[in-house]
Every structure is written in structure tokens, then in C-alpha cells.
Amino acid sequence: MTADANKPTDADKTNDAQQARQDELARVRYQAAVGTAIVAGTFCLLVGITLAVAHFQRTTVGLDESEELNNLRNALLKVSDPEDRKVIREDIRRRDLELRQGFFGRRAFTKTGGYLLLAGLVVFIAGAGLAAACRKRLPTPLRADQRKPAIGAQAARWAVTVIAVTLVAGGVFVVAYYGGAPDGEAPDGGQAVAVKAPPGREEIRKHWPRFRGPDGSGHSAYTNIPTTWNGKTGENILWKTPVPLPGENSPVVWGKRVFLSGATEQKREVYCFSAADGKLLWQKPVSTPASRMTDPPEILADTGFACPTCATDGRFVCAIFANADIACFDVDGRERWVRNLGAFKNSYGYASSLNIYRSTLLVLVDQGTPSKPLSYLLALDLMTGKTAWRTERPVSSSWATPILAHTAKREEFITVGCPWVIAYNPADGKELWRAKVLDGDVAPSPVYHSGTAFTVNTGAQLTAIPTGGSGDITKTGITWTAEDGLPDIVSPVTDGKVVLLVTTDGLLTCYAAADGKLLWEHEIDAIFMSSPGLVGDKFYLMDEKGVMRIFITAGGYKEVAKAELGEKSHSSPAFLDGRLYLHGKKHLFCIGKKRTSLTGPD
Amino acid sequence: MPILVALFLMPAASALGAERFALPKFKSGYELPPLEVPPAASDALEYLDVAALAAALALASYLALRARSRRALWVLMAASLVYFGFYRGGCICSIGAIQNVVLALLDNGYAIPFTAVAFFVIPLAVTLLFGRTFCAAVCPLGALQDIVAVRPVRVPAWLDHGLGLLAYVYLGAAVLFAATGAAFLICEYDPFVAIFRLVPFTRPNAMMEAFGGSMGMLILGAGFVLVGLFIARPYCRWLCPYGAMLRLLSRASKWHVTITPDECVHCTLCEDSCPLGAIQKPTTDLPRPDRLIDRRRLALLLILVPLLLAGGGCFGRYLGEPFSRVHFTVQQAERVRLEETGQITGTDDISDAFYKTQRPREELYAEAGAIRGRFDIGGTLLGVWVGLVVAVKLIHLSVYRTRTDYEPDRATCLSCGRCFKYCPVERKRLKTLKGEPTTP
Numbered sequence A: 001m002t003a004d005a006n007k008p009t010d011a012d013k014t015n016d017a018q019q020a021r022q023d024e025l026a027r028v029r030y031q032a033a034v035g036t037a038i039v040a041g042t043f044c045l046l047v048g049i050t051l052a053v054a055h056f057q058r059t060t061v062g063l064d065e066s067e068e069l070n071n072l073r074n075a076l077l078k079v080s081d082p083e084d085r086k087v088i089r090e091d092i093r094r095r096d097l098e099l100r101q102g103f104f105g106r107r108a109f110t111k112t113g114g115y116l117l118l119a120g121l122v123v124f125i126a127g128a129g130l131a132a133a134c135r136k137r138l139p140t141p142l143r144a145d146q147r148k149p150a151i152g153a154q155a156a157r158w159a160v161t162v163i164a165v166t167l168v169a170g171g172v173f174v175v176a177y178y179g180g181a182p183d184g185e186a187p188d189g190g191q192a193v194a195v196k197a198p199p200g201r202e203e204i205r206k207h208w209p210r211f212r213g214p215d216g217s218g219h220s221a222y223t224n225i226p227t228t229w230n231g232k233t234g235e236n237i238l239w240k241t242p243v244p245l246p247g248e249n250s251p252v253v254w255g256k257r258v259f260l261s262g263a264t265e266q267k268r269e270v271y272c273f274s275a276a277d278g279k280l281l282w283q284k285p286v287s288t289p290a291s292r293m294t295d296p297p298e299i300l301a302d303t304g305f306a307c308p309t310c311a312t313d314g315r316f317v318c319a320i321f322a323n324a325d326i327a328c329f330d331v332d333g334r335e336r337w338v339r340n341l342g343a344f345k346n347s348y349g350y351a352s353s354l355n356i357y358r359s360t361l362l363v364l365v366d367q368g369t370p371s372k373p374l375s376y377l378l379a380l381d382l383m384t385g386k387t388a389w390r391t392e393r394p395v396s397s398s399w400a401t402p403i404l405a406h407t408a409k410r411e412e413f414i415t416v417g418c419p420w421v422i423a424y425n426p427a428d429g430k431e432l433w434r435a436k437v438l439d440g441d442v443a444p445s446p447v448y449h450s451g452t453a454f455t456v457n458t459g460a461q462l463t464a465i466p467t468g469g470s471g472d473i474t475k476t477g478i479t480w481t482a483e484d485g486l487p488d489i490v491s492p493v494t495d496g497k498v499v500l501l502v503t504t505d506g507l508l509t510c511y512a513a514a515d516g517k518l519l520w521e522h523e524i525d526a527i528f529m530s531s532p533g534l535v536g537d538k539f540y541l542m543d544e545k546g547v548m549r550i551f552i553t554a555g556g557y558k559e560v561a562k563a564e565l566g567e568k569s570h571s572s573p574a575f576l577d578g579r580l581y582l583h584g585k586k587h588l589f590c591i592g593k594k595r596t597s598l599t600g601p602d
Numbered sequence B: 001m002p003i004l005v006a007l008f009l010m011p012a013a014s015a016l017g018a019e020r021f022a023l024p025k026f027k028s029g030y031e032l033p034p035l036e037v038p039p040a041a042s043d044a045l046e047y048l049d050v051a052a053l054a055a056a057l058a059l060a061s062y063l064a065l066r067a068r069s070r071r072a073l074w075v076l077m078a079a080s081l082v083y084f085g086f087y088r089g090g091c092i093c094s095i096g097a098i099q100n101v102v103l104a105l106l107d108n109g110y111a112i113p114f115t116a117v118a119f120f121v122i123p124l125a126v127t128l129l130f131g132r133t134f135c136a137a138v139c140p141l142g143a144l145q146d147i148v149a150v151r152p153v154r155v156p157a158w159l160d161h162g163l164g165l166l167a168y169v170y171l172g173a174a175v176l177f178a179a180t181g182a183a184f185l186i187c188e189y190d191p192f193v194a195i196f197r198l199v200p201f202t203r204p205n206a207m208m209e210a211f212g213g214s215m216g217m218l219i220l221g222a223g224f225v226l227v228g229l230f231i232a233r234p235y236c237r238w239l240c241p242y243g244a245m246l247r248l249l250s251r252a253s254k255w256h257v258t259i260t261p262d263e264c265v266h267c268t269l270c271e272d273s274c275p276l277g278a279i280q281k282p283t284t285d286l287p288r289p290d291r292l293i294d295r296r297r298l299a300l301l302l303i304l305v306p307l308l309l310a311g312g313g314c315f316g317r318y319l320g321e322p323f324s325r326v327h328f329t330v331q332q333a334e335r336v337r338l339e340e341t342g343q344i345t346g347t348d349d350i351s352d353a354f355y356k357t358q359r360p361r362e363e364l365y366a367e368a369g370a371i372r373g374r375f376d377i378g379g380t381l382l383g384v385w386v387g388l389v390v391a392v393k394l395i396h397l398s399v400y401r402t403r404t405d406y407e408p409d410r411a412t413c414l415s416c417g418r419c420f421k422y423c424p425v426e427r428k429r430l431k432t433l434k435g436e437p438t439t440p
């Protein structure tokens, strides 16, 4: 080998130079790629951090999250002065606009950020990918001793086991945190106070759950009701308690609680009294945004703002007022729900009382005129106040209370209005039968006894209608009618043998229930507003001054006793075991012999 | 079918054209903007999707198995990402189609779209023929992860095996929730869909609509992308439920990519080339493990199988109850129940929605009870499934197989073609193709 042989030839030199250029080029390319990746990466990081910080530290809130806006809205509902309302409204508009602008601004910001991030990522990945490609060298073959061992099956089995155990642990976590607490159990683990099932018919009969008692016909389930008392001397008055707000409604009683409602133009309240001593157990206001916003309805002073009687089923008590506020409380006074049915369009004031049927509250809203009736029968879910069903009615305004009749084959919810008596299925509001037998302003409620419903109104007739029919039974299904002594306010009462009518100015007319034969008439010099009750064979009828006349009807009017409340009253009596509850103009009275003890739930 | 679709769309289109309620008039003179009705998606587009899928699969299989071109596969992959990902917003996709199919099988009332069936079935069929070429270059989720995998590190094989379980669990859970009509988990937690929808091709506000501007999904997607820079295709390997199915089918595929186009020369060059760790080494130059120990272990595992299945089933039954709470009806029933029992005062949107239906509560409770019952069964089956997967995996890892060459693991190899260029035999073939001299 000569020295020349080691000397680089020209060709070698060209090759080297070429190689050097290529290496230089590769180096520059690599550096450029790395530089691009670093710049783009930093950019992405900054954009990402900015977006994240903006996301977590956002100062703008959504429309629905703004407490300020909510407060303003609430304030608007409370304020009635037009000037103040205008100011608040302007405030709401301004704040609303700000919030919207903030919200959309934030959205635009996020969107732009997202695009920038995406663009940055594309550049970063391209740069990094290129850099990685520049550095990639094909490997050289490995010597036998350099070779790595095959996968460790043992380690893999362990990994699988560990993952499986982790999954089980995850499952345990899920069960622990998201499992348990099935229906009816409180979230805190304790047993929930599940709402009791609605009471059965037998249970209801022991109480006085609605206007005119369990069947709405004024019948007492007890015969041990006192016949003598005196509100002035205190004779047989177990207790009397002042009722805070006025109301023409009658007491409803369940176990050891007595419920009433009261209202003025401005205020509405529901009361619960202890049956034992008359103590006011609770007193709850009823108010809805709608009622705060609207003017009080125009009513007749005799009707008042709290004329409809409450309804209870021992679990809940519901009350409705002339301004269409309707509320439900549990018997301990916790508000369950409250809503407003929309101003009633009936003159004199709303008067129809409530009725609880299983888990619904049935509300009769008869309004409008004969040419334009706006009436409907409404069933509200007792738990929530949501509408369960609603049936439109072809009648104009009325003031009577429907009754629930347990006929031989089914339950019928019998309503009266002008001009139709209509019976509905209380479960779904489907019409069962109807009869065109009424006219004018219908206020006396229907009564029912042994398969016959009796409806009456002045200007129309007293009608005996057998229940259980279907369709329009005006022409085919009426037993008898009568036209003497028709009342305009006071509801009739029947013991199955006679039907007794009482007019406001004191004319009592007694008909035979079977054939409508007029048995006798009797005049009393008094004004009557409250509806009579029936205890055994004794009729209880109270005049406007609070004088209760107790009489039997066999062979004419025979007065058994006369008792004075000592206070004016329009209320109908509530008969319980050995007791009688009356709502005077100012007081709630419990009348009874001292010995009787209370039964029923607390 | 198109006639049916057209009939179906007709009433919807006319209904959208009119306002349901009279619009208010503003004293200020403000004019309400006209009602905009987005045009109904044309069904031609659906057929285009299916055609594009079939074409892309055919091409991917050709490029991976015949042309053996990583570069061409990359281009196809990028095209799929743009079309199925960004243009079609990641929907419809084969992964999500699992749920449509399951729901259609179990719910007679659910009319499954034709595209969902096609997207579910076609890749499965192609995998049975050519291996996972769908993953290689057609799936937009895979494509996105593949493109961002700039510096993949090798994940230890044992970890890979362990994490591989998750995909089967996810598959089972997705089937359970879809079968019970509770949720489409795969779609709800698709980490990439938020990224796809950042680009407003066909749906200007799709991202905002789908996620209400929430950053959560975007962050999840960004997280996967970041991890994907260093770990190749993390979602495909350890989570993708459709991939779990493809793994099983690919094992039985008629043809499959090979690392070398000819005979393996045991040069070891490809050993570390696969970023997914899908290359299996020959076992011939290593000592055979003790057969007795192997057999004993296998016997033990076989005994364990029924225990794992039973244990999984029992445990799964417990999970049925909390899982059932994902179902809307169960949530609604619980809410209504809480309100009924006075544990919560006031109503919320969920309970209001129920009250509006005016149905009796008992009906809702009964319906929720029936769903819970289905979850009890479903949870049990899910547990059995997971037990089965664990058992099979352990057994699989305990069976000794003899291998003479470097081969891709048919289950985990995605046919991406990265390893081709490492093979000297392949290089020689390419040079021959180009007419270059093959010896230095």
C-alpha cells in the first residue's frame, strides 16, 4: 500500500463535500423543525392556560345563574307602585343585556381560543413530527447478547390481575357512592317519612273532611251530638278561639285537628286548631306571585274572600280563596304547594268548596255567562299541585259545591251549574250523565241519598234524579220535580224519607223523598244562610244570628231544642263524636259535653 | 328505503316551517328575525358516507397488504380524518354504531338508521378478511391519534396487556347502557368529537350545540392528544370498544399484513419498530419454559374460570342498581318519589316533565322498577363478561406458543405499515421495484 493510496481522490473530496452539505442541510432542517415545534408548543401552552384560566375564573354568569337578576325579578313581583316597577324593569333589562353580552362574549372568546389552539397544535405536531423524522435512524442488527428477552408472561398476568382488582375496587366505589338509598329512603340514610296512602272510605266517615261532611250532604256519623248550648253563658261550649281573619267557610276536622281559612282583600291564611283545647296550632299565609300582581277580585261582602271550605284527608289540608290562590299544606303546616288558577270570572266571589278524592284535589271552577261559559272541573295532584286532569263544563258561573256519591255501582262526582247537573267519574273527569234541570245563579249544593240525587235552585225546580245513568237523562231519567219553596243559597237536606228545603227568608218546605209529595211548610222569622245538618232524625238549622233550631220532620215541623251561639254565623255545622264545631263571625266554637274524649290521629 | 326516509322527513320539514304560537308584536318596532330552518340532512349524504367507508376500507386493505406503502396509508388516513372526522363531525362512526345495533336488537321501537348498520358491519367483515385495516387508515379517531404520535415511547408489554382489558370492560358497559336505553356512553364520552367539531364545516355551531360551550370534552380530547404525542394511539389500544371486537376478529382474519414481504431473515431490525408493541419475537432462540409449571398454572386457571364468572356475575348484580340511575326514567322516578315523600320541596325540570304527562306516579315507579330489573340482569351479565375476559386473558397469557419468525400480533397490529421499512427484505423489494441495484 503506497502513501498515495491513502490520499483522498477528487471524487472522494466531492463526495465528502456533498455529504457535508447534506449533513448541514439535515442539521438546519432539524433545527428549524425543533424551533417550530418549540414556538408552536409554547403558543399552545399559553393559549391553553389562558383558556383554562378564563374558564375557571369567569366572572360572567349565565342568565339563569344570576342572583342579582333573580332578586330584581322577585322585587318586581312585590312592588306595586308603577314608578318603582318601571325603574326595576329598566334595571332588569339593563342587567339582562349585560349578562347576554357577557355570555356571548365569553363564547366568542372560547371559540377563538379553540381555533388558535387547534392551529397551534397542527403546527406543533408538524414540527415535532419532522424533527422526529430527521432524527430517525434505522437500527443496526443486534448481537445475540444484546437481544431483549421476550415479553414476561408472568408480569403480564400480574398486570391483568392488578387491573381486574382495580376494576373491582372501582365497582365497590360506585356501589358505595351511587348505590343504596332506594325509593322512600332519605338521602341521609334514614327512613323517609313516606306519605301515607290516602284514607279509605270507612276512615273518612269518622271525620269531617270537607264542606257538609264526608258525603257532602250534611249527615252526621254520630248521634251523640249536643242539642243545648249557649255561647253567651258558656253552657256546653268546650272552647272558643278567635279566628284571625274573616271567612264564611265551615270547619273541617280530622282527628285532633280543626282547619279553617280566612282572608281579607290583602291577606289569605290557613289555620289549624287543636280539637282538644282550641289552641291555634299553626297559621300559614297563602300568597302567589300572580295574586300579588293582580287586583283583588270584586266580591259580595256576604261571600267574602274565604268562602270555600277547606278539604283534608288527614295527610293534607287544602284551601282556595276568592282571588284564585289555592294551597296545600301537610297537617303539620308545611306548605306542600301553592298556585293561582287565574282570576275567576264570576260575580259575587268564588264559593265552591274543595274535595279531596284519593290523591287528587277536585276543584270546581264555574265561571262565565250562559252565552260564554268558561267553566271547568279541575283535578290537581295532591302532592304537587300539578294539573292531573281538567274537564271543560258547559255551564255558567255557579257557587255550589259538588258532592261525591257512592252509588251502588260506582262513584259519581255530582256537580250543579246553570243549566246542567253533571255527574263525572272522579278518577278521570269523564262525564257519566247530565240533566238540564237548573237555571239562574246556582248556589245550593246537591244532596244524595240511596241512589237519588236531589238538586234545587230558585227559578228552576227541585229535582230527584236517580244516579247511575248515562248520557243526557233530562227527558228520560228524572223521578220527580217540585216547584214550591225553592232556596237560593241554603242547600237542601234529606234523610232518605223527606227532602227539606230552606229559603233565605225562613220558609221551610218538606217533600216526600220517594215521590216529591209536599208534606208540610213552616215559616220561621229569621234569615238563613248556612246549610242544615242531620243527626239521626234531628235536623240542625242555624240562622244568620247564630240561633240553632233542632227539629224533627215527622208529621210537621217539631222543634226539639234551640241553642244560641251568641255570634253571627254563616257556617254549616261539623259533627264529630259528641261534638259540634261552628265557625262564627269571629270565633271558632267547639260544642260538646265535657266528658267526650278525642279519638283519631294527632 | 329512500322513499321511507323521504316520507319520514316530509312532515318534519313542513312542521318546522311555521311558528307554533303567534309571535308577539313589539311596540319598539323591533322585528323578530325570520325563523331559520336548517335544511334536513340529505339521505344522499348518508349513502356517500357508506360508499366512502367501503372505498376507504378497500383502499386501506390494498395499501397495507399489497402495496405495503406506509406513506399512502398516511395520506388515506389524513383524508379519512378530514372527511369522517372534521367534515362529518365524528358522527356517524363505527364505534358508536355498536350502541345503535344493540338498541335495535333489543328495542323493537327503535328504527336503526341504515348507515349505522353499514358502519357497524362493513369494518367487521373487512377485518375478518384483511385484519384491522379499518384502524390503520379509516377510523378518524385512530387517524388523529396516529398523526399526533410524533415521539412514541414503548409501553412495557405487561402494562399493555393489563390495560388492554379496559376496552372489553368498556365494550360491555356500553352494550349494557345502550341495551337498557339508558345512555350512549361511547358517544357521550367520545374524547375526540369535541376536537372534530371545532372546525365548523357542516355544522357552524355544532360544538356549542353539542357541549353547550362546555370545555370538559375539549379538555378530555386535548388530554388524549397530549398523551398521544408520546404513547401511540392510547384510546385505540386500551379503550376503544369497537377495537376490542376487531381484535377478536382480526385473530381469525384470512389475510393479514406481514412485516416482511418474503421470508423473515431474523435480522432483529424490526424488533423495536412498532410503536404499539405489536411485534412478536420468535421463540426459537429462547429456552422453553418448564412445561410442568405451565400445565399446573393452566389447570389452576381453568378451575378458576367458573369462579371468576360467578364472582363477576354476583358483583355485577350489585352494580346494576347504581348503574340504573343513569337511566332518565329511574332518575325521574327517584326525584318524583323524593318530592312525594316530602324529602325535597319544590319540583325541578325532571319532575315537571313527568307531571306534564299527567300519568299516575305508580306507573312511573313501575316503569323505573322494570328498568332496575333490566339493570340487575344486565349488571350480572356485565360482571360475567368481565370475569370471562379476565379469565381468557390469563389463560391466553399462560399458553406457550412456538414462533419461528418476527410476526405482527394479529390482534393488536393495526396494519399501520410502520415496520415495513425496517425490514431489509422489504428494502430490497422496493429497490428491485425501482430498478436500483440491490447489492452495495
Ligand code: SF4
Residues within 6 Å of the ligand: B257, B259, B273, B274, B275, B276, B277, B278, B279, B408, B409, B412, B413, B414, B415, B416, B417, B418, B419, B420
Ligand atoms: S403494521 Fe407493523 S408497525 Fe404497524 S401496528 Fe402492525 S406490527 Fe406494528
